[in-house]
Amino acid sequence: MNSASKRGSVWVWWICGLLLLASTINYMDRQTLSNTSKRITDEFKLSDEQYGNLELAFGLAFACGATVFGIIADKTSVRWLYPIVLLLWSTMGFLTGFVETYAGLLLCRLFLGLFEAGHWPCALKTTQRLLPPDKRTLGNSVLQSGTAIGAIITPLIMKMMLTDQPGSWRPVFQVLGAIGVVWVVLWLVSVRQQDLSHIEPTAEKASSSQPTGEHDASLFDAVFSRKFLVLLIVVISINACWHLFRVWLPKFLQQGRGYTETAMLNFNFWFNVMTDVGCLSAGALTATLAYRGWSVHGSRCLVFGLCAGLVSCGGLIPWLPQGPALLAVLLLVGAGALGLFPCYYSLSQELTKTHQGKVSGLLGTFAWLTSSPLHPLFGRWIDQTKSFDLGMAMASLTPLVGFAALCLLWPRDASRVERL
Secondary structure, three states, X not given: OOHHHHHOHHHHHHXXXXXXXXXXXXXXXXXXXXXXXXXXXXXXXXXXXXHHHHHHXXXXXXXXXXXXXXXXXXXXXXXXXXXXXXXXXXXXHHHHOOOOOHHHHHHHHHHHHHHHOOHHHHHHHHHHHXXXXXXXXXXXXXXXXXXXXXXXXXXXXXXXXXXXXOOOOHHHHHHHHHOHHHHHHHHHHHOOHHHHOOOOXXXXXXXXXXXXXXXXXXXXXXXXXXXXXXXXXXXXXXXHHHHHHHHHXXXXXXXXXXXXXXXXXXXXXXXHHHHXXXXXXXXXXHHXXXXXXXXXXXXXXXXXXXXXXXXXHHHHHHHOOOOHHHHHHHHHHHHHHHHHHXXXXXXXXXXXXXXXXXXXXXXXXXXXXXXXXXXXXXXXXXXXXXXXXXXXXXXXXXXXXXXXXXHHHOOOOOOOOOEX
């Protein structure tokens, strides 16, 4: 029995709550820019392509950091690595409030992306160590729902702090950047070094009535497997969709459909409430299906497909003017888009235990390398056409590609890792 088992389920879910809080802080620091995007582009006199370059810098740095911190997470103590990276990204968010030039803004976003990338290898390694396979999708949905909560809270803080005065966006970055210190104290008080040891294989087997195919594969076997190829397609498809909506939705509502800043912030609140509902519902439904006799893998695939179907409703965006129908479709997109991630995370945790940080880091690197260059291209398209519609509609359909790969290419024999 490992230390986590001795601590009890209450402690395990408390730690999952801390992971949720870390994701919340992560997205608060990240989403502050998109929620103030119009003010910042006006103040710095930026084109939409230049604004897209800020997200490109963030994404490329995130891609680099995903692999770097994935390797470090497998070789060092997550108990210490996690608070270090959180303090570093919080510092970069705090410093953003002081920048006076576009170059300074670009640099802060670059280092914010680099250090924020450390969150996911640390968090996924933690849920892998603390939770058995049939509980991981639920645990990962709690972890992922923190991103929605962060995105929910950010517009509320904006409405309280933003004024008509130029530069009133700066204190928002400073306040949100300082919150990370609280999390670091809670984490260090709650987690001991021995708490993140492996769950014993017998405990894992007893936790689920279905075979999971989980074994301690080598890094080579894990990466050069059919499962890794499928997960590569999945993570690229869901990230391309999620990040396009995350980055451009505020501008789309204001520039593309003529909503006021206040109306945009109000809708962003409800959009992110729906992302949280979708995320937690995905985890709960997966756990319920597994409890009722579905295979762990089958329950994940079904939930993934349902979420991809919700997101595909965004294909209607070009035909929807400002109004309730547009907002309803966007809410469905939000609910489905974030529900995809807990399923993906749990699938990635099947590849290997020892190299979980490296595997999740590599997958994250590929995802960000492919999704980040889309932002300046999308910005250039907007500058030229003055329309967001086609890009958002196309992004809404990409999760269906991931679902097709999961259904058609995932090995039928879940007890083995197949070489390509």
